[in-house]
Amino acid sequence: MSKIVLEHIDKFYGDNHVLRDINLTIEDGDFMTLLGPSGCGKTTTLRVISGLEKAQHGTMTMDDRTIIDADKAFFEAPSKRGLNLVFQSYALWPHMTVFENVAFGLKIKKMKKEEIEETVMKALKTMRIEEYRGRYPNELSGGQQQRVAIARAIASSPRLLLLDEPLSNLDARLRIDMRAELKRLHRETGTTIIYVTHDQVEALTMSTKIALFKEGEISQIATPLELYTNPIDLQAADFIGNPRINFIEAKGRFDGEDLHVVSAFGEFVFTKDRLKLDEEIPQGKEFDCVLGLRPEMVDIYTEDPHHKNTVEATVYANQPAGSETLVTLTVGGTEFLAIQTGLVEYDMNQKVFVVLHPGRMNVYNKKTGRLIKFAKTKHKAGVDD
Amino acid sequence: MAKKGWSRPPMTKERLRNQFRSLIGNPFNVIVFITLLLLFTLIIIPLLAMVQNTFVVAKSELRNIPGAKIGDYTLWYWKYLLASPLTKTILWVPLRNSLIIGAFVTVVSVPLGALMAWLMVRTDIPGKKLLSALILIPYMIPSWCKALSWMTIFRNPKMGGNGVLTSLGIPVPDWLSSGFIPIIIVMTMHYYAFSYIMASGALRSINSELEEMGEIQGATKAQILKSITLPLILPSILSATIMTISKSIGTYGVAARLGGNNPDGTPFYVLATRMKDFINNSPKGVGYAMSLLMILLAAGTIIVNQKLIGTRKSYATIGGKGTRSNLIPLRGAKYPMLIIISVFLVIAMVMPVFFLVMESFQIVPGAGYGPDNLTLYAWIGELQSAPNPAFNQNGLFKNSEFARALGNTVKLSLIASLITAVFGQFFGYITTRGRGKWYGNMVEQLIFIPYLMPGVAFSAIYFSMFSQPRLGGLIPSLYGTFTLILLVSIVKHFPFASRSGSSNMMQISVELEEAASINGAGFWRRIRSIVIPLAKNGFLSGFLLSFISIAKELDLIAILMTPKNYTLSFLAFDYSKEAMPQVADAICIVIIVFILVTNRIADKFGGNVSKSM
Numbered sequence: 001m002s003k004i005v006l007e008h009i010d011k012f013y014g015d016n017h018v019l020r021d022i023n024l025t026i027e028d029g030d031f032m033t034l035l036g037p038s039g040c041g042k043t044t045t046l047r048v049i050s051g052l053e054k055a056q057h058g059t060m061t062m063d064d065r066t067i068i069d070a071d072k073a074f075f076e077a078p079s080k081r082g083l084n085l086v087f088q089s090y091a092l093w094p095h096m097t098v099f100e101n102v103a104f105g106l107k108i109k110k111m112k113k114e115e116i117e118e119t120v121m122k123a124l125k126t127m128r129i130e131e132y133r134g135r136y137p138n139e140l141s142g143g144q145q146q147r148v149a150i151a152r153a154i155a156s157s158p159r160l161l162l163l164d165e166p167l168s169n170l171d172a173r174l175r176i177d178m179r180a181e182l183k184r185l186h187r188e189t190g191t192t193i194i195y196v197t198h199d200q201v202e203a204l205t206m207s208t209k210i211a212l213f214k215e216g217e218i219s220q221i222a223t224p225l226e227l228y229t230n231p232i233d234l235q236a237a238d239f240i241g242n243p244r245i246n247f248i249e250a251k252g253r254f255d256g257e258d259l260h261v262v263s264a265f266g267e268f269v270f271t272k273d274r275l276k277l278d279e280e281i282p283q284g285k286e287f288d289c290v291l292g293l294r295p296e297m298v299d300i301y302t303e304d305p306h307h308k309n310t311v312e313a314t315v316y317a318n319q320p321a322g323s324e325t326l327v328t329l330t331v332g333g334t335e336f337l338a339i340q341t342g343l344v345e346y347d348m349n350q351k352v353f354v355v356l357h358p359g360r361m362n363v364y365n366k367k368t369g370r371l372i373k374f375a376k377t378k379h380k381a382g383v384d385d
Numbered sequence: 386m387a388k389k390g391w392s393r394p395p396m397t398k399e400r401l402r403n404q405f406r407s408l409i410g411n412p413f414n415v416i417v418f419i420t421l422l423l424l425f426t427l428i429i430i431p432l433l434a435m436v437q438n439t440f441v442v443a444k445s446e447l448r449n450i451p452g453a454k455i456g457d458y459t460l461w462y463w464k465y466l467l468a469s470p471l472t473k474t475i476l477w478v479p480l481r482n483s484l485i486i487g488a489f490v491t492v493v494s495v496p497l498g499a500l501m502a503w504l505m506v507r508t509d510i511p512g513k514k515l516l517s518a519l520i521l522i523p524y525m526i527p528s529w530c531k532a533l534s535w536m537t538i539f540r541n542p543k544m545g546g547n548g549v550l551t552s553l554g555i556p557v558p559d560w561l562s563s564g565f566i567p568i569i570i571v572m573t574m575h576y577y578a579f580s581y582i583m584a585s586g587a588l589r590s591i592n593s594e595l596e597e598m599g600e601i602q603g604a605t606k607a608q609i610l611k612s613i614t615l616p617l618i619l620p621s622i623l624s625a626t627i628m629t630i631s632k633s634i635g636t637y638g639v640a641a642r643l644g645g646n647n648p649d650g651t652p653f654y655v656l657a658t659r660m661k662d663f664i665n666n667s668p669k670g671v672g673y674a675m676s677l678l679m680i681l682l683a684a685g686t687i688i689v690n691q692k693l694i695g696t697r698k699s700y701a702t703i704g705g706k707g708t709r710s711n712l713i714p715l716r717g718a719k720y721p722m723l724i725i726i727s728v729f730l731v732i733a734m735v736m737p738v739f740f741l742v743m744e745s746f747q748i749v750p751g752a753g754y755g756p757d758n759l760t761l762y763a764w765i766g767e768l769q770s771a772p773n774p775a776f777n778q779n780g781l782f783k784n785s786e787f788a789r790a791l792g793n794t795v796k797l798s799l800i801a802s803l804i805t806a807v808f809g810q811f812f813g814y815i816t817t818r819g820r821g822k823w824y825g826n827m828v829e830q831l832i833f834i835p836y837l838m839p840g841v842a843f844s845a846i847y848f849s850m851f852s853q854p855r856l857g858g859l860i861p862s863l864y865g866t867f868t869l870i871l872l873v874s875i876v877k878h879f880p881f882a883s884r885s886g887s888s889n890m891m892q893i894s895v896e897l898e899e900a901a902s903i904n905g906a907g908f909w910r911r912i913r914s915i916v917i918p919l920a921k922n923g924f925l926s927g928f929l930l931s932f933i934s935i936a937k938e939l940d941l942i943a944i945l946m947t948p949k950n951y952t953l954s955f956l957a958f959d960y961s962k963e964a965m966p967q968v969a970d971a972i973c974i975v976i977i978v979f980i981l982v983t984n985r986i987a988d989k990f991g992g993n994v995s996k997s998m
Contacts, residue, residue: 052899057394071394073403079905091896095918104914105904156904 002062002082002159002192003028004049009058009068011044018044019055020216026194026209031186033195033203036213037239042196043088045213046162049194050085051078062160083160084153088168090145092137092152098124099133102152109156123155126185143174150182154189163195167202179205200240204228212236229377230362234369237292237362243326245292245362246336252289252363252372254281259373261363263291264334265311268358270373279370289372292362298338299355300327300346313354315346329354412908417815417824424831427876431850432834438849439463439674445667462670466678474651476675479659483634486568486655490633494573495626498580499618501729504722506588507614509712511723520726523733524578525980527937527954529638530973531571533961534737536642537744537970539567540751544645546966547751549740563645564653571643572633574733579632580625587621588614606713627690631683635839637661637940642961656682657841657940664845664944676845684837738977745970748772763967777963781971789949790956790972793867794936797952801874802931805882809931810924812879813886814916818895829883836880840941847873848944865947873945874935882931889923890916922990929987933980 004026011019019041026032034042047053048068049060054075060068067076084105092101102120111119124130127147137145146166153161163182167175183206186193197203203210204224212220212227220232231237237245250263259270259281275281304310311331319326325344328337329352338354346352363373394400408414442450442457450461466476504510505517523531540548541557550557560566591614599609637657644653654662656679663672715722744750745763752758760772766780781787812832819825835843851863851872863869893916901911939954946955957972 050903052903071400072397073400073407075403075407078899078903083903085900085903087896087900089894089896091894091900093897093900093915093919104901104906108905108910152900152904 004160004192004194005059005061006045006049007059009045009048009055009060009070011041011048011053011055018216019048022058022218024211024218024221026192028192029190029208031183031193031195031206031208033197033207033210034213035197035200035203035210038198040213041216042198042213043164046085046164046194046196049160050083050162051075051081052085081160082158083162084156084158085162086149086153086164086166088165090137090149090169092145092148094137096136097133098129098135098137098140098148098151101137101148102155105152105156119155120151123151126154126188127151127181142170143178146170146174146178147181150185154185154191157189159192161191161193163193165196165198167197167199175202182206200242204240212239225377229360229375230371231292232371234290234292234364237364237371241294243295243337243339245294248291248293248334248336249366250289250291250363251286252281252365253286254283256283259363261289261291264332265291265309265356268309268361270358270363274359274374276370276372276374279372280365280368281372288366290364290366292364292375293336293356294360295326295337295339297357297360298329298336300329300338300340300344301353301355302350304353305355307355309356309358311354311356313352315348315350315352317348318344318346320344413818416811417819417828420811420815420828421824421831424828424879427872428831428834431846435673435846435849436677439670439677441670443668443670446670449668462668462674465668466671466674475654475659475663475671476678479654479656482565482653483655483657485565486572486640487630487634489565489569490572490576491626491629493569494577494629495580495622497573497729498577498582498625499584499622501577501726502581502584502588503614504715504726506585507713508715508722509719510715510726511719516726516730519730519734520581521578522981523574523730523737525933525984526734526737526977527638527939527973527980528571528575528636529642529939529954529958530741530977531574531733531737532567532639532642533957533966533969533973534741535567535571536562536961536966537740537750538736547749549751552751552753559645559648563643564647567643568640568655571639572636574737575639576629576633577729577733579628580622583621583625583628584618587618591617623693624690627686631686632839635679635683635841635940637839637841637943638958641943642958657839660845661841661944664848669849673845673849676842679842680838683839683842687837738974741970741973741977745967745974747967749775750966763965763971776965778960778965778968781968781975784968786951786956787953787968787972790951790953793950794952794954797867797871797874798932798936801871801878801935802928805875805878805931805935806885806924806928808875808879809882809884809886809927810889810920811886812883813888813890816883816887817890832879832883835877840877840938841943843877844873844941844944847876864945865950867950870942870945870950870952873941874938877941878931878934881934882927885923885927885930889920889927892923893919926987926990929983929990933983933987936983937976937980 004024006022006024009019009022010017022041022045024045034045036042044053048055051067055068055070057070058068059066059070062081066074067081068074093104096104099120102123103116106116106119121130121133124133127150129144129147129151132140132144132148137148140148146169150166166182167178170178179202186206195202195206204227207224210222210224210227211218212222212232214235220227220236222230227236228240231240234247238247248263248265250261253260257272259275261268261270313329313331316328316330316335318328320343322343323341325340325342326337327340327344327346328335330336331354360375361373362371362375364370365372439462440458440460442453442455442459442461444455446461447453447455450459453459466472501520505513505520510516536544536548538549539557539562540546541551541559541562543559544562548557548562595617596609596613599613604612635657640655641658641661644655644658647653656675660672660675660679663669663675743754746759746761747754748758748760748762760766762772762776762780764780765782766772766776767783768776768779778784778786812828816825816829816832819828838846847869848864851860851869854860854862863872897915897919898911901915906914937954938952939958942952942955943958951959953972953976957969957976960966960972961969
């Protein structure tokens with residue numbers, strides 16, 4: 001059982017404040033992904049957790065055992081934290097065979113020889129690389145090295161497994177294979193995993209929870225679905241999702257009960273229960289806001305579907321890409337992107353009908369950049385709106 | 386959410402205890418501490434001690450300074466050096482000589498080295514493989530060996546005998562036999578290597594795409610060379626220039642051997658030789674003051690270089706990607722260029738070795754190579770059967786002095802290079818792991834200090850520090866001991882060893898160690914299981930290169946020598962002053978063979994003479 005709690009972690013490199021008041025709770029069995037662009041502090045957070053870096057401020061506990069208490073200058077040694085780490089570079093020892101690499105930590109624990117043999121082979125089998133036990137790292141492909149690195153990390157049966165951008169050195173196809181592999185590993189071992197990546201697809205596909213980092217701070221902690229549907233601010237919304245979310249300039253007015261939003265798409269009214277009332281929403285006067293519209297939430301019809309939220313649009317460009325088609329549309333000078341499954345052909349400047357789903361839109365206060373209206377996470381097309 | 390800057394939490398007892406524990410509990414910290422202490426003791430304190438010695442009355446000056454007691458504070462030494470009737474002869478003239486030599490050596494050797502580098506790296510000059518194997522051999526021959534060889538050819542009776550030319554009836558003018566010209570030529574044949582090594586390194590790092598881009602823009606070969614290639618390697622040429630000046634000003638052996646006399650009969654001095662005379666004779670304090678001036682001069686030029694190059698160096702390494710580089714066809718110039726390099730190799734490598742070998746077989750030096758003048762005496766002769774009454778020593782292999790010097794050399798080189806190499810790896814470890822941290826920078830800077838000092842000045846420091854008991858007799862006077870020579874050899878080679886160590890450690894990614902430490906390996910376990918196995922080859926090549934360097938060292942130990950500690954280099958140097966150059970020549974040959982063989986071995990482990998600079 002391992003529940004990890006980080007509280008008020010601050011980390012400085014000289015005057016450079018790289019981690020700002022990080023608070024993070026990782027429940028037992030979580031697959032927690034630290035997601036963010038490079039240089040946002042996610043790897044540093046991982047290294048603080050592992051003990052390779054020392055925070056200047058804050059505490060960390062694992063199952064109520066104090067691991068870090070920076071004010072008392074207490075830092076448990078990395079090897080006594082019951083965790084293991086897979087490095088981005090794999091950091092396999094080039095002078096040791098696969099077997100020796102995996103056995104190293106066990107040897108230090110003074111395990112018996114037969115026991116080491118058994119444990120190592122179990123780890124190699126889990127990663128399906130038992131036939132490479134006698135090879136040296138430079139005799140293996142990138143994907144195989146990756147598996148060795150993971151095998152080495154799981155051999156000591158850590159309660160917490162840390163993974164630092166483990167897939168970034170692999171090619172696209174291997175990456176998809178390894179994603180499946182890691183997900184399976186998480187299920188099978190039940191180990192708590194902290195996973196660092198800048199790749200949102202990895203984060204969304206594998207995690208049980210995602211902590212989104214921005215400039216040394218955590219801006220949002222949520223499940224993948226929640227993060228995707230309701231990014232907490234404009235930057236987060238912009239970062240999550242590929243192709244990118246559409247931002248539509250709009251004017252909002254909140255009368256204390258309903259939020260009226262007027263944009264190129266006409267007026268939408270949102271009731272109070274969908275609003276995030278703890279955020280700044282000016283009352284009784286018009287303010288600038290931004291509509292967040294995911295490309296896959298735009299339905300395109302060539303004939304008028306007679307839906308209440310239908311808007312007439314013009315096709316600006318059409319990009320069929322096999323499994324999906326990206327369509328750039330304009331409505332009264334506002335450009336936005338829609339995505340449709342399968343191959344669809346449109347002519348340039350063709351008139352089409354677009355059905356929007358306001359319930360699935362996000363509304364942001366332009367001034368603060370913060371989310372003020374939730375999108376529904378569960379939806380059935382055509383039913384709710 | 387952002388908080389203001391970090392403020393230190395209150396100093397509680399518990400915090401203090403934990404901090405202390407992690408400080409002491411980590412062997413790395415302890416090692417850093419010991420290293421700093423060691424460097425401070427071995428470099429800073431001796432330097433300060435020498436500075437102090439220039440201001441304190443020594444016993445030998447009691448009669449010169451009326452009323453003074455030993456240990457009194459005095460400006461006498463500095464006044465003697467800088468503001469006395471003797472100042473012109475003891476300071477300005479040697480300084481002028483040193484500067485003239487430095488300037489001419491630089492003007493000749495830097496373009497020479499750069500040209501050869503360009504030919505070897507960027508052109509299609511024929512026979513490249515062979516040439517590149519040979520081109521640094523002249524540099525491996527100790528410079529004082531080349532000086533001895535010069536004498537075998539150009540000696541005239543004024544320099545104590547005949548050389549090859551005078552024996553053929555060709556009179557050798559004094560200016561060709563000793564003084565500026567021979568010193569400049571011999572040093573040029575040595576220090577060309579700096580600009581060769583640096584320029585070829587820079588040329589290799591230039592992506593040929595940069596030049597090809599110029600070609601696409603319509604530039605001619607000459608234009609490309611002038612406006613693209615040259616500016617790109619300019620920083621390294623500038624570095625080489627400064628290095629050459631600094632080194633040639635500080636060289637002792639060549640100037641001591643070839644200095645000879647001025648036309649008026651007084652000895653020809655450069656700073657280094659003048660200083661050594663003061664230190665080995667008297668007043669020593671003046672010698673120390675002179676060596677401080679030499680250090681300032683040498684360190685000054687190098688520091689200027691660092692400041693000058695520092696910001697510009699960055700582009701010297703641009704474009705490591707393109708290892709493929711298209712060679713520039715020399716066309717008609719192919720063979721003339723080949724001839725230039727060949728002539729250089731003949732003059733700087735073949736001739737010195739040839740004439741050293743030949744003279745070692747002569748009965749009377751400079752009496753021709755007729756069968757009646759040939760003997761193996763210098764190698765295996767015994768005194769009672771000496772063919773030449775001037776011989777006062779047994780031949781090399783029958784000579785107990787040679788045996789002892791060989792023993793000393795092997796002992797010194799082996800112990801010193803082993804210790805240097807081990808320390809070098811540790812220093813390298815500390816500087817790479819502590820890069821950007823205060824202790825890393827501090828170790829790096831401390832280690833750099835011996836590099837700034839000419840060898841002969843550096844040994845002056847040790848001489849002044851250890852020629853008297855220190856710490857109230859806890860450290861006895863070390864003058865005349867093997868320990869002192871060992872110590873000075875070790876510390877002087879720290880900069881090189883630490884550079885080889887840090888380039889070695891740089892290849893061992895920190896993550897490899899972090900991975901081990903997460904798996905529970907402590908500091909020593911990481912060193913043993915991860916660092917040492919991976920550092921082995923680099924260590925070995927670093928060790929062998931220090932070994933060569935220490936084995937051939939002369940300048941560094943000349944001041945500290947006493948007969949029972951003679952090394953091969955010093956023995957040869959000493960013999961060459963007597964009427965028996967043949968044995969000196971034979972020793973030179975032994976040393977050269979030894980160096981070439983060791984270098985070959987070092988090569989196998991990835992060592993390279995260019996790293997030893």
